[in-house]
Amino acid sequence: MDLKSNHTAPVLADPAPISKSRLVASSLLPYSSPAPVFSPNLLLTVPRKKTGILDDVRASSWLDAMKSSSPRHTSTRDYNHEIVSADTDVAYRTWMVKYPSALSSFEQITNFAKGKRIALFLDYDGTLSPIVDNPDFAFMSIDMRAAVAKVAKYFPTAIISGRSRDKVYGFVGLTDLYYAGSHGMDIMGPVRESSDDPPNCIRSTDKQGKGVKLFQPASEFLPMIDEVFNSLVNSTKEIKGAKVENNKFCVSVHYRNVDEKNWKTVAQCVHDVIRNYPRLRLSHGRKVLEVRPVIDWDKGKALTFLLESLGLSNHDDVLPIYVGDDRTDEDAFKFIGLKTGSERGKSGIWHFSIIRSKGE
């Protein structure tokens, strides 16, 4: 990997699929076989409806989804060696074989990256910051900020978060990065004179006065999202521990601090509000229900948009890397897996094992 080159990278993400621990996978394929094959199905384990509207919160799949999107930690490992406890199930072991540790495979990954232009895409919560009880206090460490600042000197680097863009920028505070908030529905990216801008894309300047492209494909949903946010704040106000967060183009309803016996009530509140909005859908995150517009846009599409804006799309020598830990990150993994697969006839995923506290 040429650290002096000004561009590109492998994709690291955290699907936390069938496992009970946080994982980070990379869609890089090691040179050697057996090649881990990217399997989107493996990563998508929570039942979802196409419309996103839940028909019946009493259905067991609903609470199952809430529980499985917040897996409990049962295994122990360190950063260099996989140490799997006795209760780790077969599916998890199989997964680990298919998607080996990125840290143990680091040489393979750097070999793969040699001569390539890397673009780095990072999720925020659970990836750059630890998962904490209060979403307002999910600060990244000084070391993490320094590491991100350093890598951004060598490679174009973007954060793609479920948070509002302003909020995630407030947490990260680095000016050399690009930021996409609201699960990619609010992108501030680089301007490339030769590219055609899609509708909803405007040229603007950032806080430093630098020319930027602002792309908000769900802008028409702003009033609806505000309305839904207010309704959800109101309907959940009696539920102890529930917290509703306005992420501009989507709304998060947190149940991390709600007693599990009241999760159904949270679900019912969300259901009762969004049943009146057929153009909104629901997705699951870590102990959070996310209400978002039904548009064909996600973190994978945001990654594609940013690559294009950087002038790095459709180049064989470009290696995008995505690091993430949540279900919404799977859209980005999927894009990178498919891209890598179709362009190189193969694809690869690695994971990072990160010690996670119980119930995180």
Ligand SMILES: O=P(O)(O)OC[C@H]1O[C@H](O[C@H]2O[C@H](CO)[C@@H](O)[C@H](O)[C@H]2O)[C@H](O)[C@@H](O)[C@@H]1O
């Ligand atoms: O795409 P991300 O940057 O990972 O954002 C996804 C959601 O992250 C935040 O919630 C999660 O982290 C909180 C702080 O650690 C934690 O309290 C919560 O339980 C997690 O779900 C954020 O608050 C959400 O708005 C984001 O959508």
